[in-house]
Amino acid sequence: MIEVENLVKRYGGHLAVDHLSFTVEKGCVCGFLGPNGAGKSTTMNMMTGYLAPTEGEVRVDGHSVTQDPAGAKACIGYLPEQPPLYVDMTVREYLEFAAGLKRIPGGERAAQLDRILEMTRTADVSGRLIRNLSKGYRQRVGLAQALIGFPHILILDEPTVGLDPKQILEIRALIRELAQEHTVILSSHILSEVQEVCDHIFIIHHGRLVAQGTPAQLERELAGTPAITLLLKAAPEEGRVLLSGVPGVAEVAPLPCGEAGAALLRLTPAEGADPREAVFRACAGADLPILEMRRESLSLEQIFLELTSDASAAGQAGGRRRPFGRRDSAEPEPEPAPAPETAITKHGEEAEP
Structure with a gap:
């Protein structure tokens, strides 16, 4: 479904993404796990075509993101970390506008939007101004725009960031429902979220893939011989x-x-x-x-901390056993600013619905 081959992104002398290669199978819920600044958002921006890679290739359902961007983007619904919302529109007006941008035929829009509003549980606020919605509802509206056109693949960048515990549970439940019909890729630095929702995990550190597998595989393969x-x-x-x-x-x-x-x-x-x-x-x-x-055994949290520790390279040099898929890391550098958003503005002040 998605093939990422030798993907590289440089910003001047800073290497933000370092020769990433992986495959996401159809119907899988995959998690990009890594600390802040690991390169998750940069990788997702390249996968969706919002950012051009310095080197490498991304193929989405057989379409090259660089050679056939329109074909690749038609297969993807994307929710950035900051949902691109027009806060002076109502929810319905905004989704109509987004449907026009995605070139959904006029005769199909009403029925499609009705279904999406129902799927994301936003039908009851469809007539409300987006600026008057809570952050949890705004996130649902952002998810609704990603679903327009019913793409095969949903790419969600930190879908629960900034939400309260109740809103997080609601968004996670929505993602699990959507995963029944879509391939879902989400990024997060919250271990419990990835472990609960995802079938397969990619752990990224300093732009490199340091480990991948199911949560059970990672715990089994990387824990070593337990005491x-x-x-x-x-x-x-x-x-x-x-x-x-x-x-x-x-x-x-x-x-x-x-x-x-x-x-x-x-x-x-x-x-x-x-x-x-x-x-x-x-x-x-x-x-x-x-x-x-x-x-004794290592939890996924302990494994994550070990793999993304800047002391890990020193430990490897001292003769410690290297887990599968692990590579030496360079010194940390801050992740560059995210790719510019589309003309749609960021959300404004929050208010409860």
Whole structure:
């Protein structure tokens, strides 16, 4: 559905997007995850044709964004981070105007807009001036304009930024509904949002793709060999000596323990080893009851922080294992200003609907 090949964007001496390549399959909900300034918005602007790449190519449903921009844009509905709204129009007037810009035939507009207003739950405010709507409703109106023409692909740049928790839940619910009929690509720096909504995640840092996969794949592949925490009915030194000789255990470290007569130990397995069964047999053979055994694992949040840490390159140089898809990063630079918007102005002051 979308193929991004060796995509590069330079602003003078600043490399904002650094040779990105990936594919988005039809029907997938994909998340671009990265810290502020990672290059997410710049990449999306190039994918939608709002910004020309310095190098590389984007193909949307077989249409080259640079060679056949009209064909590519016809397949895409785009919601920028700041929805391009005319605040002195009513919701219906604005969508009529946007439909004209997208060259929707006059005979089809009324029925199409009625359906879109229903899909985005904005029919009840269709006669209201946009300037009098809350930010949550303005975001829905922006989503409604992206749906005009019913494109196969929706590209949403930070769709919940600046919303309150209730509005965030409402927008997420809308995205999940739309994903049943559209391929959706959204950018975010909110981990819970991407994890909840997306089937596939691309993690971007300093304009580079550092990892990709489903949330479960990322947690499994990037977490490495998890440590084991063991609560043992034994003296700490007794437990440490016993378990240090267990096959597959590389290191045993005592931890503070508030339970009398017990030792809390952290076991670091050898690379690729799972010594839990051997630990159990050793403790049983020594008549030292195991009160608790827990296998630690990295959450997606911890993985994200590790992959986007500027100290990660130093860690790799020190011999740490590099997760799949990871690349060395340059020093951080601020992301350039977003591409200029269309003639449609930004939203004005907010007021509750």
